[in-house]
Amino acid sequence: MKAVFSSLYAGNLDFYSCLLKADQVSIDVHENYVKQSYRNRCEIYGANGKLALIIPITRSSNTPMKEVKIDYGQNWQKIHWKSLESSYRSSPYFEFYEDKFIHLYEQKNIHYLVDFNMELLNIFLKLLDLEIELSYTDSYEKEIKNKLDLRSLIHPKMGTSQYYNENKYIQVFEEKMGFIPNLSIYDLVFNEGPAAVNILG
Numbered sequence: 001m002k003a004v005f006s007s008l009y010a011g012n013l014d015f016y017s018c019l020l021k022a023d024q025v026s027i028d029v030h031e032n033y034v035k036q037s038y039r040n041r042c043e044i045y046g047a048n049g050k051l052a053l054i055i056p057i058t059r060s061s062n063t064p065m066k067e068v069k070i071d072y073g074q075n076w077q078k079i080h081w082k083s084l085e086s087s088y089r090s091s092p093y094f095e096f097y098e099d100k101f102i103h104l105y106e107q108k109n110i111h112y113l114v115d116f117n118m119e120l121l122n123i124f125l126k127l128l129d130l131e132i133e134l135s136y137t138d139s140y141e142k143e144i145k146n147k148l149d150l151r152s153l154i155h156p157k158m159g160t161s162q163y164y165n166e167n168k169y170i171q172v173f174e175e176k177m178g179f180i181p182n183l184s185i186y187d188l189v190f191n192e193g194p195a196a197v198n199i200l201g
Contacts, residue, residue, distance in 0.1 A: 001023065001024075001148060002024040002148065003149075004026045004137065004148070004150065005026070006031065006154070007028070007029060007065055007114045008038040008154070009038060009039065009042045009053075009116075010042035010117075010185055011120075012043065012154065012183060013164065013183065013199075013200060014154055014161050014163070015154050015185075016188075016200050017161070017201075018154070018163045018164075019130065020130070022132060023132065023133060024133045024135075025135070026135050026136070026147065027117075027121075027134065027137065028065065028136075029064070029065045029066035029136045030137055030138075032062050032063060032065070033057070033059055033064070033068045034155075036156060038155065039068075040054060040055040041156075042184035043183050044084065044187055045180055046087050046173075047086065048177075049173075053083055054076070056073075057069060057071055066114055066136075067112075069112055069113070070110065077106065077108075078105070081105035084101075084186065088187075088190040090172055093189065093190050097193075100123050104119060118134075122134075124185050127196070128196060128197045164182065165201070166182070167199045169192050170191055171187065171191055
């Protein structure tokens, strides 16, 4: 399957379930940035339930994704990393994987949101042992031909796609607040480690 996705921050389980079905993946960097989407936010399981981590950006209206810059004037990196630590420090695999991510929350040398998102995506693909051919789109296409268009399907206000299977797994705060489905891939990887890819399938 060939598929086109939006560039997402970390990506939720629906996103990765779709990736599992694809052997060629295009990330659309020419579509306009959309507010309140997963492009610059991910959702993790905090001590009080679902917690949204949002990367602040600098942009004007109708800005193509490839031109959206990260706003380092706000101390978001420290906030995001502390949130990940407090949420997952007691999870089985956080200590094994934290070194693979922490540099992204300490350095400020990635200027564009799509580049930050791609760095994270590549890390997760390696952890999940997924070999997928990735590329950026060359231009914006309103209607995609010969590829599955998943750009608008994976969105906080949409339901999950047909490719998402709600396979439960142990979450840090599950006993306190119950299971929360379709969170960021961070939640699954820190809780399940090498078994994460089997949960997605």
